[in-house]
Amino acid sequence: GAGVSQSPSNKVTEKGKDVELRCDPISGHTALYWYRQSLGQGLEFLIYFQGNSAPDKSGLPSDRFSAERTGGSVSTLTIQRTQQEDSAVYLCASSSQGGISYNEQFFGPGTRLTVL
Amino acid sequence: LAKTTQPISMDSYEGQEVNITCSHNNIATNDYITWYQQFPSQGPRFIIQGYKTKVTNEVASLFIPADRKSSTLSLPRVSLSDTAVYYCLVGSSLNRDDKIIFGKGTRLHILP
Numbered sequence: 001g002a003g004v005s006q007s008p009s010n011k012v013t014e015k016g017k018d019v020e021l022r023c024d025p026i027s028g029h030t031a032l033y034w035y036r037q038s039l040g041q042g043l044e045f046l047i048y049f050q051g052n053s054a055p056d057k058s059g060l061p062s063d064r065f066s067a068e069r070t071g072g073s074v075s076t077l078t079i080q081r082t083q084q085e086d087s088a089v090y091l092c093a094s095s096s097q098g099g100i101s102y103n104e105q106f107f108g109p110g111t112r113l114t115v116l
Numbered sequence: 117l118a119k120t121t122q123p124i125s126m127d128s129y130e131g132q133e134v135n136i137t138c139s140h141n142n143i144a145t146n147d148y149i150t151w152y153q154q155f156p157s158q159g160p161r162f163i164i165q166g167y168k169t170k171v172t173n174e175v176a177s178l179f180i181p182a183d184r185k186s187s188t189l190s191l192p193r194v195s196l197s198d199t200a201v202y203y204c205l206v207g208s209s210l211n212r213d214d215k216i217i218f219g220k221g222t223r224l225h226i227l228p
Contacts, residue, residue: 004159035218042203042220043160091159104150107159 002026004108006092012114013082021077021111025094032075033105034067035091043091049075082115089113120204125223134191136222138204141185146208149180149187154201154221163202164189191224199226 005024013019025032034046045059049069060066064082069075079086089112093105121139128134140149148167152160164171166178166187177190191198203221 042201043218045217093159104162104165105152105160107161110159 004092004094004106006090006108006111008111009109010112010114012116014116015084016081018078018080019082019113021079021090021092021113023075023077023092023094023108025073025075025092026106027073029094029096029106030072031095031097031103032069033093033095034075034077035093036061036088037091037110038088046077079113082113084115087113087115119217120206120219122202122204122219122222124220125225127225127227128194129227130195131193134194134198134224134226136189136191136202136204136224137186138189139186140204140206143184143206144208147184147206148208149178149184150205150207151176151178151189152203152205152218154203156200160203160218194224194226196226196228198224200224 004026007022011019030051032049035043036046037043047054047060047067048056051072052069064080067075067077077090089110091107091110093107095103095105097103126136148165150165151163153163154160164173164176164178166180168180168184171178179188179190189202201221201223203218205218
């Protein structure tokens with residue numbers, strides 16, 4: 001079956017613009033996660049959805065970042081007024097249920113965001 | 117939330133067995149140990165998971181001592197394609213509010 005997909009694969013934007021990143025999880029997976037990975041660094045947890053609700057938003061780096069998930073499926077991560085330090089690969093993952101540190105996460109290919 | 121410590125990097129040669137150890141001194145009773153592998157320009161992928169003793173699958177083995185304060189990922193007869201970053205995670209199936217911490221992982225470089 002289809003894995004996790006993300007779009008766009010690459011996004012170049014100018015400083016100050018808003019961007020929207022999309023994640024389509026594996027069908028039936030109730031848990032969805034967003035991470036950020038800067039060059040040569042580990043994964044930085046951003047936010048986790050269980051269904052449509054987000055029990056943990058504490059990883060969002062600033063109020064310019066927001067995420068939503070509708071219908072328990074597709075999620076969008078929005079970054080407002082982008083800054084150069086937002087440049088990174090944004091990874092989405094999904095898993096079959098909660099217990100989020102335990103259940104196998106399936107990752108998408110990521111969106112590479114470059115803010116000029 | 118149990119914190120993990122891994123070596124930043126390791127080098128090995130093709131055909132060798134590679135062992136990567138992860139320390140998790142404050143692991144909780146309900147916590148499992150999970151390892152992920154990340155190739156360049158890809159998202160991580162699940163390799164193996166265990167609770168205690170030894171787990172083996174087609175990719176790797178995971179050794180967990182009785183006190184569970186550490187774990188060792190063993191990759192048999194590595195090849196160049198095993199060059200990747202390996203992450204150790206610790207967490208419970210019971211806690212839905214864990215913040216997932218991948219850390220920086222161990223960057224494994226296989227030499228010919």
